[in-house]
Amino acid sequence: MRENIKNYPYSRALQYPLLLNTPYRAVPYPNIYPKLYSSKNSNIIPTKLDNIYSRSQEMCTTSSSNISREFMITAAGIVWALGGFIPGVGNIIAAVPGGLVNVLLPVFWEADTSDQTSKLMCDMEILINQKINEYAFNTALAYLEGLTRLLMVYNQTIKDWRESQGNTGFQKAAEDVREMFREVHSHFIVAMPMFKIYGSEIHLLPIYARAATTHLTILRDIVKFGSQYGFDEKTMNSFYEYLKQSIAEYTNHCINTYTQGLESTKKQKADLTDIKRYPWVRGNRDNFQGIENWNLFNAYRRDMTLLVLDLVATWPTLDPKVYTTELTQTQLARELYSDIRGSDTLGVSTSYNSIITLDNIENNCIRKPGLFTWLDNIEMYYNMYTLWAPLGTGPDFNRLSGIKQKISYTCSDVQEEYLLGVLGSPVCSVKKSRIIETKVDIDAISTQLNITSIEFLDQNKDSISNCKISSSFEYGTFTFSNQIPEGKFNSTYSEAIGNFVPSHNLSRICAGKSTPQGLSSDDRFINYIGFSWTHPSINPKNILSPNYITQIPAVTSQKLFGNTKVIKGSGITGGDLVQLSPKSPMILSVTVPVGFTNYTMRVRCANQQAGSLIIRSNDKDGNQTTTTFSIPQNKHYTADLLYESYQTVTADSNIQLESSPKEEMKYDLYIYSEDMEMIILDKVEFIPQKFNKYK
Structure with a gap:
């Protein structure tokens, strides 16, 4: 050998x-x-690199x-x-x-x-x-x-x-x-x-x-x-x-x-003269410039998250003296974005400059720091549009005008509803389901693009709903498929890995208009659309593993109180962070599998000053239990939250989370600090200590 x-x-x-x-x-x-290699290495000579x-x-x-x-x-x-x-x-x-x-x-x-x-x-x-x-x-x-x-x-x-x-x-x-x-x-x-x-x-x-x-x-x-x-x-x-x-x-x-x-x-400008890369660009290129500039910027953010930052987020668990079980179930709460599709309807062809810029799309489509949410329902609406309005010389056709979405938080039945655009005639309703791909048909009409249909597909590539907004014109239709990551993993070296890599889940639809409200009659219509996707590792019930350490991102809490808020993650944690303020708790709900009762809890946090963190819950009989963390000062803390800013702290005592012999049980954990001016929570970790007593 x-x-x-x-x-x-x-x-x-x-x-x-x-x-x-x-x-x-x-x-x-x-x-x-x-030289790392030379011609003397007859058995390990790298492929010749000439040319x-x-x-x-x-x-x-x-x-x-x-x-x-x-x-x-x-x-x-x-x-x-x-x-x-x-x-x-x-x-x-x-x-x-x-x-x-x-x-x-x-x-x-x-x-x-x-x-x-x-x-x-x-x-x-x-x-x-x-x-x-x-x-x-x-x-x-x-x-x-x-x-x-x-x-x-x-x-x-x-x-x-x-x-x-x-x-x-x-x-x-x-x-x-x-x-x-x-x-x-x-x-x-x-x-x-x-x-x-x-x-x-x-x-x-x-x-x-x-x-x-x-x-x-x-x-x-x-x-x-x-x-x-x-x-x-x-x-x-x-x-x-x-x-x-x-x-x-x-x-x-x-x-x-x-x-x-x-x-x-951020400084890149799409070369819209490249018709092989941008065949849908018609007429006035300024109608497309802002969208395609953003797509270049977002492609870097999306692809480098998949290639680099997601890997980085798993590295802390490679410390075997901290993560001692065979596995650590790590969840990534970050959100990724597929390309924006659409065009400006005004641009420089009028006296108004286009407002569909990189910053405009960032503001409309990039999620502000907030708790992790689940997409429960989608409703779409259209209004009638006359081409070349206000002259009224063109054909009338339906145009997407509104998207209503319902979302909920992890382990919560409370729903929130919000509307993008304006209401009109209903197009379709998409019920709660796991959507892993969307297909958008866009027609090139004159110098604009019009969204004619949006199809939603499940993990089997079956159509859940095909929302047909208008008939296609003869100018040319482009179909854009949106999925993260794209394609199927077919490596002959590890079929097991390939067979278990699911696609991301659709979490949100974003949309924008060409003009500010009231500037033109066009403000009824949606001019561009995009999709947000979340990693499939997030569990909708925050189920704790009976055998391994489970990391629950703090942003999968269901509610925040007082001045406690979500802040943008530093890029190395796989998602955003929760910044606790004094006496302002957050509620993190977890689900305990059948028969498991005893967990050691840890928090991965960033803080400057020492203090205590308290977790309060009720046991299955309704009795209140309290677990305390003695958080030491972290002298390596920096405002930009680099790796050294984080530390993992174990609770002073185990927490009793008991389920019944036949069914799992949900617990609401109230997490707060009374004496720390500020502590940032990345993840709450649960280490199983007692196994199924009913077997």
């Missing part, structure tokens, strides 16, 4: 005493490793603006697995030594990555409208290729170790694992800076996040199971300190780089 790496020229140099006893010391890789950059640039000229679907679905599958929602696969990942290596590495690190990674970096060029530096491209690709091949050897070493258990070669196999781990760990330390080369950090961010996820999970495996491989306690503690440091370092780099890219894409 060691035949594959015995001629590897840096295998001994990379072990350097540094990594056994001094995990914080920087590796002087520029002098020691002039790959040139081929990539040729690919970029024909590429779309969307990140490769395969990467998107793969990232979603990894998040789904790390979040503890794939039966069987999750157990393998968390409970078996080397489980991640055996199940996830082939998904993230396929044997031939050059063309796929080139396509990803090409898509990133288009996403941020900036070419990647050739040196950064070739360097990152070479290091990625090298890591891929080394990880394949590591994967086989783990398999050999498993198969050797009980045999005479077990000790030798364990020694091979230890040596290979040191080499893999060393190579990650060398490679990670190559995935954030100055000037190309944004291009390389998805690759950085992929490598970081792999490095952290392999470190977790060693910290949790290292004794089975023969590591001593001192060495395992050393790697644990490196794991904690790396989670913080990788997290902060990802959010800082993501934010840099987000600000940059």
